[in-house]
Amino acid sequence: MGDWERSSTARVIPPVRPRKLAKVPFVELADGRLQGVVSSGSDIERVYVSSVAAGTYTFACSTNNNRPCGGARGCFCNHIRALIDEGILQYGTERVAHYLRVEIADGEPSADGIIAAMSATRPSQGDTAAAAPVFTRFLRHLAYLELAPTTAPLPEMHWFPPTRVVA
Amino acid sequence: MRADLLGGTVAGLDEALAAVDAFDQALVAGLLRPHPAQAAGLTQLAQAVAGTPLASRVAEAAEKVAAGVAGEDQFVALAAGRTALLGSVHDALMAQVAEATGRPRSEAAVPVHGEQQAANLLAADRSWLSDLARSGWQGLDNDVVSGAVHVVSAMLQDPALRRLATLLDGFAAELAACCPGSALERFPARRWADLWSRAMLLTLPGAVGPPVTGTATGRLLPLGIDLQEHATAVQAQVHAVFEPADGAVPRLVRASVSAPKPDTVIGAGVWQLLRPHMSALAAVSEGRSADVADMPVSAEGDLIWSDDHARPGKPADPFAAARVALPIATDAPTAPLDRHPARIAVPVFLEGFAVRKDDDALAFVVAGHPLVVDTDRIPAAGPLTPDAIAASGACIGLLRWDAGSFYVQPLAVETTVRKKAVAVHAGGWAGGAPDKDGVKAEKAATDAMLVLRERAGRLLRK
Numbered sequence: 211m212g213d214w215e216r217s218s219t220a221r222v223i224p225p226v227r228p229r230k231l232a233k234v235p236f237v238e239l240a241d242g243r244l245q246g247v248v249s250s251g252s253d254i255e256r257v258y259v260s261s262v263a264a265g266t267y268t269f270a271c272s273t274n275n276n277r278p279c280g281g282a283r284g285c286f287c288n289h290i291r292a293l294i295d296e297g298i299l300q301y302g303t304e305r306v307a308h309y310l311r312v313e314i315a316d317g318e319p320s321a322d323g324i325i326a327a328m329s330a331t332r333p334s335q336g337d338t339a340a341a342a343p344v345f346t347r348f349l350r351h352l353a354y355l356e357l358a359p360t361t362a363p364l365p366e367m368h369w370f371p372p373t374r375v376v377a
Numbered sequence: 378m379r380a381d382l383l384g385g386t387v388a389g390l391d392e393a394l395a396a397v398d399a400f401d402q403a404l405v406a407g408l409l410r411p412h413p414a415q416a417a418g419l420t421q422l423a424q425a426v427a428g429t430p431l432a433s434r435v436a437e438a439a440e441k442v443a444a445g446v447a448g449e450d451q452f453v454a455l456a457a458g459r460t461a462l463l464g465s466v467h468d469a470l471m472a473q474v475a476e477a478t479g480r481p482r483s484e485a486a487v488p489v490h491g492e493q494q495a496a497n498l499l500a501a502d503r504s505w506l507s508d509l510a511r512s513g514w515q516g517l518d519n520d521v522v523s524g525a526v527h528v529v530s531a532m533l534q535d536p537a538l539r540r541l542a543t544l545l546d547g548f549a550a551e552l553a554a555c556c557p558g559s560a561l562e563r564f565p566a567r568r569w570a571d572l573w574s575r576a577m578l579l580t581l582p583g584a585v586g587p588p589v590t591g592t593a594t595g596r597l598l599p600l601g602i603d604l605q606e607h608a609t610a611v612q613a614q615v616h617a618v619f620e621p622a623d624g625a626v627p628r629l630v631r632a633s634v635s636a637p638k639p640d641t642v643i644g645a646g647v648w649q650l651l652r653p654h655m656s657a658l659a660a661v662s663e664g665r666s667a668d669v670a671d672m673p674v675s676a677e678g679d680l681i682w683s684d685d686h687a688r689p690g691k692p693a694d695p696f697a698a699a700r701v702a703l704p705i706a707t708d709a710p711t712a713p714l715d716r717h718p719a720r721i722a723v724p725v726f727l728e729g730f731a732v733r734k735d736d737d738a739l740a741f742v743v744a745g746h747p748l749v750v751d752t753d754r755i756p757a758a759g760p761l762t763p764d765a766i767a768a769s770g771a772c773i774g775l776l777r778w779d780a781g782s783f784y785v786q787p788l789a790v791e792t793t794v795r796k797k798a799v800a801v802h803a804g805g806w807a808g809g810a811p812d813k814d815g816v817k818a819e820k821a822a823t824d825a826m827l828v829l830r831e832r833a834g835r836l837l838r839k
Binding site for chain 1: 530533534536539540544553564567572575579604606607610612614632635636639643644650679680681683712717719722751753763780821822824828830832837
């Protein structure tokens with residue numbers, strides 16, 4: 211066992227990086243997908259739930275009321291592209307490429323490179339079954355804002371030091 | 378501080394940690410049907426606590442797990458055995474720390490809490506933790522890990538359950554990011570076993586404190602702020618010397634404030650989240666003392682902060698406090714269940730050291746003895762940087778221990794900027810950021826929060 215394996219405060223997940231949230235308020239690597247929520251550019255009440263699956267790159271995009279996105283016919287729509295861009299800003303190119311299992315042949319992977327590599331495989335369009343659980347996860351994420359702070363100590367947080375090393 | 382006294386060997390320490398490692402390896406493979414090597418690891422843990430009141434329960438648990446007939450009670454017994462062993466390591470290390478700092482240590486016993494909490498939720502947690510133990514870190518998959526989601530969501534609603542909820546939330550997120558376990562090349566074995574066994578014990582009635590044992594009236598001289606965070610929670614702890622108004626001996630206290638958060642609230646955003654709930658944060662940024670009256674306090678020296686019981690005091694230099702008040706202040710005792718090496722965070726003051734830099738590592742050489750500096754632990758949203766630490770001549774820090782050695786986490790340093798001596802605090806932006814970089818960070822964080830609140834206002838409760 212090395213020092214990392216014997217460390218109580220070993221850093222396991224790199225911290226997320228700051229990004230502007232206006233266009234894509236929520237993005238995550240979870241359930242075997244890069245998935246998230248993209249705000250509609252035209253209607254403030256509407257959001258799109260978009261996702262790309264790891265490995266197969268099967269994609270889906272629909273509104274939170276389960277209406278299909280007009281742009282996502284046969285290829286990635288602009289919502290999915292925005293989702294990938296913002297996912298890369300938040301998690302770093304390498305982590306996103308690794309999670310989606312995208313092999314970048316030459317040089318530094320970039321957002322355009324990842325999108326091109328996935329598009330080249332002519333991924334299929336999935337159904338919108340994942341939209342409801344992703345939207346639920348987004349609401350759960352927002353609900354953290356409503357939880358009350360406390361001034362009773364949480365000794366367990368000593369196991370969670372900050373880190374300056376980003377992905 | 379005598380850094381030389383931190384280097385010596387502690388009798389029995391290696392043996393205790395070897396037994397912990399043996400158990401931790403068993404947990405990597407899982408306890409459902411352990412191989413002989415893992416069963417031996419459990420026996421090693423049982424033998425290490427053979428002279429304690431836990432002896433028979435841990436031995437019985439090790440046997441039952443080896444035979445493949447273990448249940449929740451046995452997992453709890455093993456978690457207790459491991460915790461007791463690390464408790465003894467904590468005590469031995471703290472004896473060394475006390476010699477090095479030369480400060481008196483309070484001998485007061487910390488009473489145990491007796492309150493019964495939401496039993497159903499705690500039983501659900503215990504059941505999830507038992508599933509985790511059976512599958513082991515190698516057997517992690519999304520099904521096992523996602524079992525925590527609903528119970529954690531329910532627990533977060535109740536501030537009384539915040540300790541366990543926050544722990545499980547951070548732990549489960551880490552496990553989820555590492556699925557499937559079969560694809561991992563290495564495991565943070567001690568860390569995950571720590572989190573697993575702590576969570577297991579916190580599900581037991583009476584485990585969660587701290588009981589408030591009194592009130593504090595007097596003057597608070599802040600030393601600095603320790604920030605802790607995972608993706609969905611943050612806590613800031615102000616370390617301070619408390620001078621009681623009745624003239625009693627000054628003692629070390631902490632004031633904590635914590636909040637759950639969305640994972641995109643980061644950097645200066647965490648200060649914005651915490652700032653309105655504890656004026657002690659601003660006291661550090663402004664270089665002030667705070668006057669407290671009848672502030673609830675636990676035997677562990679944790680103030681249960683309420684702004685109603687505090688008002689801003691006179692300007693006070695933390696380095697003056699560290700030089701004059703800290704050496705004579707009494708260290709608080711640690712609650713029995715919190716005795717763990719990772720919980721050691723002892724305020725120390727260092728000066729007259731040489732700075733040694735090799736590759737990425739930084740060390741203060743104190744009277745010929747190097748003390749490693751953990752620069753990674755300094756929050757990015759603050760004015761303190763590794764360069765400022767490398768150029769410093771005095772440091773207020775927390776003495777910590779991890780992976781076999783002591784190190785220091787800087788809270789503030791005295792350094793020279795443009796030929797002028799200045800103090801730079803890790804938590805300098807806690808109360809508000811005055812400098813250019815800080816203002817920029819505050820603006821970005823404010824924008825992010827506005828978007829999230831707007832989205833929440835429009836989409837939640839629909």
